[in-house]
Amino acid sequence: MILPNSLRGDFNWWKDHIGISVNPIIKNDYFIEIFSDASLTGWGAVCGNKRARGFRKREECVFHINYLELLSSFFALKCFTNDLMDCSLLLRLDNTTAISYINKMGGIQHTLLSDLSKEIWQWCESRNLWIFAS
Template sequence: MVNLDKSVLTPAQNMAYLGLELDTLSMTARLSKDRRTSLLLAVRSAMTKPLVRVHLVRTVLGLMAAPHPVVRLGLLHMRRLQRWFSRLRCLGKWDGHRLISIPPQAHQDLLFWMDPALLMQGTPLDCVSNHVEVFTDASLTGWGGTLGHLAVGGAWDSLPSHINVLEMTPVQRVLLHFQARLKDSHVLVRSDNTTVVVYLNRRGGLGLPPSSQSGRDPAVGGPAPRLSQSATCVQGPQRRRGQNVPGTARLSSRFGHPVADLFASAENAQCPLWFSLRSSDGPPLRVDAFAHSSWLGGLLYMFLQPAF
């Protein structure tokens, strides 16, 4: 059955659907006028009152969460409020009328949502077809990451105490290192840790240490103006692209930077110049390093995969 009250029976290029305004002329989606008004009124009420009811905080969080696909970094700018509210352990409808005081640190989230221009900005409706890929990896001895043929990494000064923090730290450091090159780009972070992927796509979480929850964290929001950022889990052969970077960084710090990688492919080259066994890889040097005696002067890198 068709619900006539919720249907638009005439062709239109601008319509409201589930609190979103869809505009096919500008190809943007933004909050509808009614939803913007409801959100601004709820946030203003929460900010101006010294004591608010639990029900109002729940309403504000719901109004923030629903439109996050069309509000850039919307999820990130509700985490402080969420973490504080989750620690209160309010029990369902029985605590709805309980009076609570919102702490000053949570007001930073509320201020973000008080900007009408930001709520009207919206996001493009078209799909992203071209990403800048960043690969990251970590081991018990070091960390590293790659952006194209550029690599960065190093050894741990002090080993992180938890595996998820161990895998998250390289993402923060690699994005910070390459932030100038990632400006105005659609960034896709590839990691072999599913917790890191979920954390990045949800713009933070409630369980990691506060140092990883900062709004200035380059992994979840970042100071550099990127068009978008998402993450995906590395599968199969793609894992090789970043997994040798910590070892490469340690070798470079001890012996110097190699000028070429002798046995590589487009997926795992550790140097800007490299040889390959396949012409389809399009190596910057030639095919089959052993077939050429005129190698470049300087240090050469080689990683042989064990046969087991």
């Protein structure tokens, strides 16, 4: 079987992590819950009594709303969990595509979405954070 170069990085990650990666079917105890939302002009997020928001950069305005929702969830993660390690987080999103790409650690239909979701997971993995989106 010949593996395309574009898939080698993913394959090697799974090969190295297959024995230690788990995805529980149900998890009810999350350390924090983050709500995030996106629009074409900006983004916002809430975690407990803390709030974060920002305006879109001009170069971001060309992206589809699905990408912007993923990007906003990443901004929210960075705002509220930058100093956290070794815990589980619940992301509340209103975009089913973004939810799917986060929970499945990527996808095959949209390269931009898959690349961004992988970047989110790598950022979380470096902090031993487990995220679930709903």
